[in-house]
Amino acid sequence: MKSGKLALLSSDSDTINEAHSQHELPGDAPFDAVSTALEIEEKLSLNEGKNCYIGKAAKEDVEYIESPEITEKGEIINTESAERRVYTTTFLLVPDEFVIVDNSAGKFLFPLLSEETAHTAFPAEINVDSFTAEYDDAEYWKVGFEGRADGTENGVLHGDAVFNDSEFGAVVTDSNKNQIGANFEYGGELLKLFLTKSGYIEVYQPDSIDSEEFSEFIAEVLLPYSQMK
Template sequence: MYTGIWYSLDAFMKAGAIARVHGDFDTIDTSDFPDEDTQHGETIRSSLEVGQAETDIYGHQVVYGQAAHQEATEIETFGINQNGQIGIDETRVDVVTNVTDFLCVLGEYAIVESTDDTFAFDLLSRATDTTVEKVEFDINSLIEAHHPEATFWMGGFHNRSGDVDSGDGYGEGDIFEDEDIGDVLWESDKNRIGMRFEFEDQMVKMMVTQSGYAEVYQPSGFSSLEFSRLVNEVLLPHAR
C-alpha cells in the first residue's frame, strides 16, 4: 500500500532548475496520470500530483506538487565459473523511480529540484497543454545588471583561449577586484556566478548557473514564495 509523502512548504524550495511557460493556463490537470509505457519488457509509469496552492504578492497562483517518472534499465552481472572463465552471469531489468518536488506559478514559470529533474517540465507541459521549457541564464547580462551594487564571491569561466581554458574563483570579497584572477573572470565566458545582494530588505547569498539552476544559501529562512519572487524579479529578465 502506498501512502502520500508531503513536505513543509516553508522549508521546501530555495534552489532548483527553472523553466519558462509558453502559453496560458489557470489549472494543472492531472486526470491523465498516471500514464503507462513499456521499456525492456517492464511497465513504467509517470505521475503528477498537485498539493497546496498559495497566492503571491502579484496575485499569481503558486502551486506546489510532486512529479515522478520511472525508467527501466538493463543491467548485466558477471560471474566466474569453476574453470575460471569470466562471463555474463545474469541480465536483469531494474525499474528506478525518479521523484522531484516542483513549484509552478500558473502561466508563468516552474521550478524543480535540479537539472536532472527536467522530466517534470514535460509532465507539466502535458498537464497544462502548454510548453514548459528549461531556461538558460545569460551570466554576463546578470552581472552587468547588478554590478557594482552586488558583491560577486564566486565565478566560473570556460571557453577561454590560452593555457587555462576553464576554472573557478572564490573569495570573501569581490572576485572581480582580485589582482590575479579578476580581469580573467571579467573578460571570459562565464558559466556560473555567486552573488551577494540586497533583496526585499534581506542580504541574499546565492549561486546561478548558465544551465538554468539557482540556489540561495543565505538567509537560511528564505521561503519558497521569496525564492519564487527572486526568480521572477532578478533572474528571469536574464533568461533565454
C-alpha cells in the same frame, strides 16, 4: 524549496491539474507499461495576483541491471535483469512564467508537463553577464568563466570581491561568465546566491527563505535574465 533547475513556461491555463498516465511498452519489453504521475500539494498567492503551485512528480523507467552469478558448474557469469526504477522530483510552477525542479534528475518533468498538462516547458539559460552588469554593487565570491581567446579557456575564481582581484579580476570581468556566487540585498535581507548559465539556482542564505519567497525572487530578479536554450 530554495534551489533547482529552471525552465520557462508557455501556458494555456493559469491552473494545473493532477495527472496519472500509463504508457504502453513494446511487445518485447519486460513490462507491459510504465507510469507517470503529477501531484499538486499546495497553491501559493504571489505578488500581482500570480499563483504558484508546489507539487511533486514521478516517472517509472525500465533499467537493465548487470550482476554476477555463479552457475551450477561453478562458472562466474554476468546476467542482466530488468527492474522498474522510479524517479521523483519536487517542483514550483508559476503558469506562463517558469517551473523549477529540485535537481537535474528532475528534468523529466519538463516533457511530462508538455504531454500531460496545458503547460509547455522550455529549459532555460541565465545570462550571467547581464546579471553581473546590472548588479555591479553585489559582492561576488565566486565567478566561472569560459570562451577566452587568450589561452585561458575557462576557469573558476573563488574569494572575496573576485572582480577586484589584482591578478585575475580583469580576466573574469572581460570573460563570458557561466556561474556566479554573490551576496546582495533583496527584500531588506542579505541574500547569498549561486547560479549558473545552464539554469541552476540556489539560495544559501537566509536559511529562513521559503518556497513563496524563492518563487518571488525568481520572478522578480532572475526571469529578466533568463531565456530558452
